Every structure is written in structure tokens, then in C-alpha cells.
Amino acid sequence: MNKARFLLLASLLVSSVLTAGSLPFYAEWQSLNSMYYDSIQSGKELSWDELYRAEFGFKNLRYNRMNLYLALATEQFFDESHIKLKTLILDADFSPSWILSAGSREHGYGTDFAMDNLPVLMRGYDSYNYQMMRLNSLGIRYNLDSDSHIKLDLGGNTHNQPCGMISYNRQSHSWNLALSEEIRTMDSHWRTPVSLTSFSGALASPNLAFEASGALAILPGWDSTKAHHELYLQAETSAKVAENTLLDLGAAYTKHEYAPFESSRYQLRLQRPVSEKIELIPLCQLSTMDSEELWQYRLLGTIKPLPHSQIGLYYDYSHFTNSKGRHSIGMSLSFGLDLSDADIGM
Amino acid sequence: MACPCLLALTFLMLISACKPVSPDPFSSPIVVLTFDDQHYSIYDKAFPIMQEFGFRGTNFVNSGAVGNHGFMTWDQIREMELEHAWETGGHTLHHEQLNQLDLDEAEQNLNQDFSNLIQQGLNPRSFALPRGQCPSQVYPIILNLYQNIRGSSDFAMHSPIDRKALGYLAYQSGWSAEPVKHRILRGIMNNEAIIIIGFHRFDAENEGYQDSCPSSVFRQILSFLWQYNLRVLPLHEAVEATMLY
Numbered sequence: 001m002n003k004a005r006f007l008l009l010a011s012l013l014v015s016s017v018l019t020a021g022s023l024p025f026y027a028e029w030q031s032l033n034s035m036y037y038d039s040i041q042s043g044k045e046l047s048w049d050e051l052y053r054a055e056f057g058f059k060n061l062r063y064n065r066m067n068l069y070l071a072l073a074t075e076q077f078f079d080e081s082h083i084k085l086k087t088l089i090l091d092a093d094f095s096p097s098w099i100l101s102a103g104s105r106e107h108g109y110g111t112d113f114a115m116d117n118l119p120v121l122m123r124g125y126d127s128y129n130y131q132m133m134r135l136n137s138l139g140i141r142y143n144l145d146s147d148s149h150i151k152l153d154l155g156g157n158t159h160n161q162p163c164g165m166i167s168y169n170r171q172s173h174s175w176n177l178a179l180s181e182e183i184r185t186m187d188s189h190w191r192t193p194v195s196l197t198s199f200s201g202a203l204a205s206p207n208l209a210f211e212a213s214g215a216l217a218i219l220p221g222w223d224s225t226k227a228h229h230e231l232y233l234q235a236e237t238s239a240k241v242a243e244n245t246l247l248d249l250g251a252a253y254t255k256h257e258y259a260p261f262e263s264s265r266y267q268l269r270l271q272r273p274v275s276e277k278i279e280l281i282p283l284c285q286l287s288t289m290d291s292e293e294l295w296q297y298r299l300l301g302t303i304k305p306l307p308h309s310q311i312g313l314y315y316d317y318s319h320f321t322n323s324k325g326r327h328s329i330g331m332s333l334s335f336g337l338d339l340s341d342a343d344i345g346m
Numbered sequence: 347m348a349c350p351c352l353l354a355l356t357f358l359m360l361i362s363a364c365k366p367v368s369p370d371p372f373s374s375p376i377v378v379l380t381f382d383d384q385h386y387s388i389y390d391k392a393f394p395i396m397q398e399f400g401f402r403g404t405n406f407v408n409s410g411a412v413g414n415h416g417f418m419t420w421d422q423i424r425e426m427e428l429e430h431a432w433e434t435g436g437h438t439l440h441h442e443q444l445n446q447l448d449l450d451e452a453e454q455n456l457n458q459d460f461s462n463l464i465q466q467g468l469n470p471r472s473f474a475l476p477r478g479q480c481p482s483q484v485y486p487i488i489l490n491l492y493q494n495i496r497g498s499s500d501f502a503m504h505s506p507i508d509r510k511a512l513g514y515l516a517y518q519s520g521w522s523a524e525p526v527k528h529r530i531l532r533g534i535m536n537n538e539a540i541i542i543i544g545f546h547r548f549d550a551e552n553e554g555y556q557d558s559c560p561s562s563v564f565r566q567i568l569s570f571l572w573q574y575n576l577r578v579l580p581l582h583e584a585v586e587a588t589m590l591y
Contacts, residue, residue, distance in 0.1 A: 038525070038528075040521075040524060040525045040528065041515070041518075041521075041525045041529075042518065042520065042521070043518040043519075043520070043556065044500070044515070044516070044518060045498070045499060047499035047500050047501050047513070048499070048501070049501040049502055050501070051502070051504065075504070075506060084506075126504075126537045258575050259573060259574040259575045260534065260574065263535075287535050289531060289534065289535065292531055294531070294532070294535060320528055320531070323524065323528065
């Protein structure tokens, strides 16, 4: 993007936001800067690892019967034209029960542990852990009642992955449940048709939060690919174990028919504030890939100077079984502005 | 009325500025094996083992030193690229550090190096900075000739890749296969898009070099890549694969 175009774009964006006043605009800046020393990489210079991410857009911008969700992101480098259309969804209400939608979004199964607030960047770079694809689709939704709906999506992407998906969602103030069945003409790895059956659910109470999701992929025999199935499962819970102290547990499991055949991740962490804005978060994580095990121990200190903003400093020690370890230090930043709480009509 | 119009105009401008990036459908990282400084042992020792596994790599060549004693010849470099689809990239004429040359010298060196590769019928699209050093004013000269620049430090590379600042892990004498295997395992667990592993010479560790890899260790590393069914591509192809629009 040339400078003139960028300036015009930026000025239009800023002026429209300012003009519109209370539009549901949001912007996020995230960065992770770290350095590691790995004792088995003898003779290697220390390296400085930098990851950056910026995202902005509008959440639920309503105009008459139309509703817009737009998220744009740019990652890693900001001096080139790499604004990524992360999500664009247009909804049109035809009646209280029927909603037609069209748009483009990332789609897949399993996200990083929602309760782990360090790898905010990873979550931005790879939104889903299993069968992630871009889904450009047309959808029709029917509201069964005020708490539940069914939806049919038809779409695909430029990687020759057409798909059709039917889903059911139900939610109340303390829990939600989603079930879906998806057929893709091409699996992301095997390049053969695949059926994906999934569920996800969440439960929240004052002292306990629980989330779980899973996907079963059934691949029929096709050319040289044998009929088989794959599985992705994930669960996490956060419990209030003492005043102001949360204990989080997470587990994720993937089974493929290609290496790594089985991989899993188990996470245990504690969140305890030491003052109004400062929190200490010790974490232990075990990642496995077939016979390999990576143990990780981290102490993260976070400062939350403003709503939607966090500064984190951490020390991390990790090692494979029977191997020397890696020491890492880093700083993670997450700054955000979110005007989307109010649902603004125009 | 002005507000919706302004917003609509902004959206149109934003969308037109976007590249609708789709992630590469393959979830595992792509591994790139690079071979610097045209040592003859690359052709004699590493190339046959790469052939056994069906892998292709990238040679970073100092074009002014090709054919010297202990180094590959142009015929061998051409054979690897033209008959076996390896990539040949630039690496300056004689491994000069670009921060030790003035701007004119650097430009002359880079242009001559690139021209030498072109004259051999090669298609250089990647450049490796000698010792990772490059003054900022030299970058435009390199980018005028090449599409990808590999530096010298190792870091996680996620999609979209910054093709003008690629990192790599250089194999060091005395290492077993373990540091490389662990680097790749961490990359898989970390959802990295590309992992670049660099080699220089082979079976010369007894001669006091700091960058020599035993053939047996190299074979173990390739076995590991094969066992994990990882895609091993020349650098330019790997970068392109992560930038599917």
C-alpha cells in the first residue's frame, strides 16, 4: 500500500469513527517479544523473537435490517500491504425468525485455551487448532425461539474446499451448546472428502467455568487414502479455589492417521492477584507428540493498567524428556479499545 | 446521512486494500534445508542423501568462488537446479560481509553475483546475508534482485511470512541430531509456518571447522523429517506456499 493511500485510508477511518461517535468500533494491538537460551544449541547466538499483531473493525453494526461484523488484521510487519480480511459477515433480518448471512471468516475446531492469556498472539495467528480453513459462505438461520437457532452454511475457499454445514445452537445466561455436521469435499491434509461432526459447550457459575469442544472427522476410502477417522477433543475448567484465586485446568487431544499420530496438551495454572492491577500466574504445561514430551514451566506477571489492556512479563523454562532445557524471558502486550458494548442503530 | 456514506466509503477502501489471505491448508510447518557456501561436500555427501529421501534444498552460492578447490563447480550447481529442481540463491561474490563494504561496493558485488548466477541459466530468487549482516540502505538493492532474504538468527515464523527477514537455525559442529529435531518439534507444537535449518559443509568436523555436519547425523535428521511426513521444499517454494492468496 503506498503512503498516500494509507494516509487516505487512515484519515477516512479515523474521521468516520470520530464522526460516528459511538459506533461499535474496536482496535487491538498485541505483541510478544522474547529471547531464549537453549543449552543444547551450543555455539548458537542468542536470538530476539518478535511477534506483532494489530486488529480493528466493527462489531455488530446495524443499519435497518442489516447487521455487519468486520474484522481486519495485520500481522508481523506493518510496512507492507498485508491487511488481512479476518472476518466480514453481513446479516439481513427478513423476519424475526429468518436471517440470511453472507461473508468470509476463519473456520475450524478447537481454539487455544481461552483461559490462558499469554499466547494472545498465537490465538490471533492460528484461530483454530484442527481443520482450520477460510470459509466464504452464504448462510440461512432460523430462530427456533429466543434462545436457540439452526443454521445452514454453504461455501468454500480458493483451496478447492467447498463445504456445507448445518448447526444447532442453544444458549442461556449460564450455559451454551452448539452441535454441527459439516461435509467438506477436501480434507486439509488428505485432500479427500471428509465429514466433521462437532460439539461445543460452556457452563458458567460464580465459582466455576467449564468449556469443552470436540470434532470427529470421518474420511471414507478415496484413491490411495484408506477409510479412517480422526479425533479432536478439548476441555478446560476454571475454579475459584480461594478468595481472588483461580485454578485453571486444560486438556486438548488430537489423533491423526499421519505423524504426529497422537498429540496432546495439558495445562495447569493458578491466577492470583497481588494487588488491584497486578496478577501472578504460575503455569505448568505438558505437550506430547507421539513419544516426545515437552515440559514447560512459566511464571507470568501481568499488569492491567486499563480495561482491555495488559502488560505481561514472563520467565519460561521448558525441556524435552531427558534433555537439557530452554530458558526464555519475554514481554507480552495487549492493548485494546472497544466501543462495541453499546448496540448502535443508524 | 453523511455518516453512513463515510462509513461505506471507508469499508470500500479497507476491503480494496485487503489481501484475503487463506492459510495454507496443511497444518504442519514446511521445513527448508539450506546449504551455504557451495562446499563440494554438499554435492558429494548431502545431495545423495537428500535424493534418497526425495527432498530438495536451497544452495546459497558465492559465485566468485565456484569451481575453486574444495567447492562445487557450475556444472554441479546447474545439475542440482536444472535436473533436480533445487533452488540456487545468492550469497555475495566471496562471502563479503555487507556491513564492511561501502554502498557502491555492495551494489557492485550484489549485481555481479546475481549476474553470474543468471549467466549460468539459474533462476535466483533468494539471498542469504553473509553472517546475517546488512546495513539498512543495502536492503533495497537486494530486494531489487531477490524476493526472499534469509538472515542469521533463529525465530518462530508464522504466516504471513516476512520474506525479507527470514530466520534460520545453523547446524554447528559437535551437535547430534537432537537440537535440530527439538527445534522442529517445537515448531510443530508452536504452529510455525516455516522452519529453516542451515548446513554448510559435511564430514569435516575433524578439520576444526565449526559448521560441519557428519553425514550420519544429516541422515538422522532427514529420517526424522520423513518420519513426521513434513514437507521439505526449497526456500522460494516454501515461502510461496505460505502466501497463497
